[in-house]
Amino acid sequence: MAAATTNGSSGDIRTRSQQSPLASQRAKESNAPTEENRKGKFGGFFTLGYKEGFSQWWANVPAAAAEHAVLSYIPYLRKPPTHTQTGSALPSTNSHSMPVSDTADREAVPVRTNSTTDPFGPRQWQSQLVKLNGKDRALNEFSIERLDEPKDHDLVILHGYGAGLGFFYKNFEGLSRVPGWKVYALDLLGMGRSSRPPFRLHSKDRQRSITEAEDWFVDALEEWRVKRNLDRFTLLGHSLGGYMAVAYALKFPGHLNKLILASPVGIPEDPYAVNAEMPDPSTSTLTNEVYQDQEATTKGSNPNIPDSAKTAGDNNNFLNARSKAQKASPSGDEATPSAPRRPLPKWLTYLWDANISPFSIVRWSGPLGPRLVSGWTSRRFSHLPPEEAQALHTYAYSLFRQRGSGEYALAYILAPGAFARSPLIRRIQGVGRQMIAPNGSATSSVAVAQQRRESGVPVVFLYGEQDWMDINGGYAAEQKINEERERVLKSATAEEKQNDRGAAKCLVIKKAGHHVYLDGWEEFNEVMRQEMMDVSRRNEKR
DSSP, X not given: OOOOEESSOOXXXXXXXXXXXXXXXXXXXXXXXXXXXXXXXXXXXSOSOHHHHHHHHHHTOOHHHHHHHHHTTSTTOSSOOOOOXXXXXXXXXXXXXXXXXXXXXXXXXXXXXXXXXXXXXXXXXXXXXXXXXXXXOEEEEEEEEEOSSOOOEXXXXXXXXXXXXXXXXXXXXXHTTSTTXXXXXXXXXXXXXXXXXXXXXXXXXXXXXXXXXXXXXXXXXXXXXXXXXXXXXXXXXXXXXXXXXXXHHXXXXXXXXXXXXXXXXXXXXXXXXXXXXXXXXXXXOOOSOTTOOHHXXXXXXXXXXXXXXXXXXXXXXXXXXXXXXTTOOTTOOOOOOOOOOSOOOHHHHHHHHTTOOHHHHHHHTGGGHXXXXXXXXXHHTTTSOHHHHHHHHHHHHHHHTSOOSGGGGHHHHEETTTEESSOGGGTXXXXXXXEEOTTSOOOTTSOGGGOEEOOOOEEEEEEEXXXXXXXXXXXXXXXXXXXXXXXXXXXXXXXXXXXXXXXEEEEEEXXXXXXXXXXXXXXXXXXXXXXXXXXXXXXXXX
């Protein structure tokens, strides 16, 4: 494995077809004149033509069909199961949530692959909608279970802001090879193909509003865990999903075997973010990677990170203005996250503070929506084969145009510039160190004498070599977690020291950017398998 633990230090491109939204981008890079390039400075940015964009808008591909198309690229799974209980049609303009169907014939029959057609099988692949308590609350779930062997462990995957579980299509097959593991991927509540209830906050208090926004997601995750009868599991979260994974670990302790944070948002502290005004509760934000070109990312290398610290790129300078993995101290001194540079563009700050999400713009734009989305997808998926890139573009557009819901939480969690209003660096050391009751609940109503402290949770930070997310935040969090472990174990018994599982480390995936699971998917999968097998080994020793 090429992965290396950092200690305070930090394909082949195929020709695009004319039907792909990347076609004009390729022509632009080869200096060939195109219709889009002749239409002003934005012509080359929005690579999808007006005519093709209108056709995609008119085709009105349902999110369920788009997800199915993406998952069909999973190796050994040519006909993936896809329920149509959500995302089978666009929500009505009079409705405030994605329709949730109770019709049995909209459920998907699990698909089984055998050892003849699947060299890593037999495996069962399943798509389900898991109903939660309350009106219009349900999580979209995709799972892979190994058959003919006992299930000992579970991996749960959470996507980032505005995305969906389909973006992990390069990882499902590779991660489900590990013996004894079942893999779950979830769409966050109000995103992807999960139900989309109205997002409302009730508190006017700053900190309570932040907590309420976090609880919107983590309470749904905990309710899902209970319904799935999972006692302990390994949690992988990307970007906003990583932020929510930490929030979950702090609110619902005692259920994680390991926490893996892939380019998590919200770790560094920024004076502007923690003091910035909150949006009005009646009214959330822009994503952070508009100008990212993954072709350059996957071919490039970051000279600021030593080769010895890399494991398997993202040339996104928008909203970043930060050195990437700079001045990593070999002496082990804390790598303090660098301060942000102000000001941000006025238009971005205005939209953020007005609680206008980028997906609102896509919805408002009507027939221009696919063309606007192509400005992101043509760069985000530029390193992929054209058919896969097209499927992901359609999938992204089908999700972006769904009625707004969970996306409106972002403005309460992050300030303009993607810095957290309640930075994780202030509280991440509490992961795995909470006091919990004998029944596993974290409650202050139980007498102190009856409570016990968690014995630590291993935390792994994964960043791309060209990640626009500040890796120094990961280094600082790593040090803070390890310092807390040392502090706790000073007064621990010999048995407590032996049983303690808490530790943290940072890994860097070579030739990958913020979307480490997709840019460097082969190495990412190998790193993940090693981390999963580590959980299996630890469990055998207990």
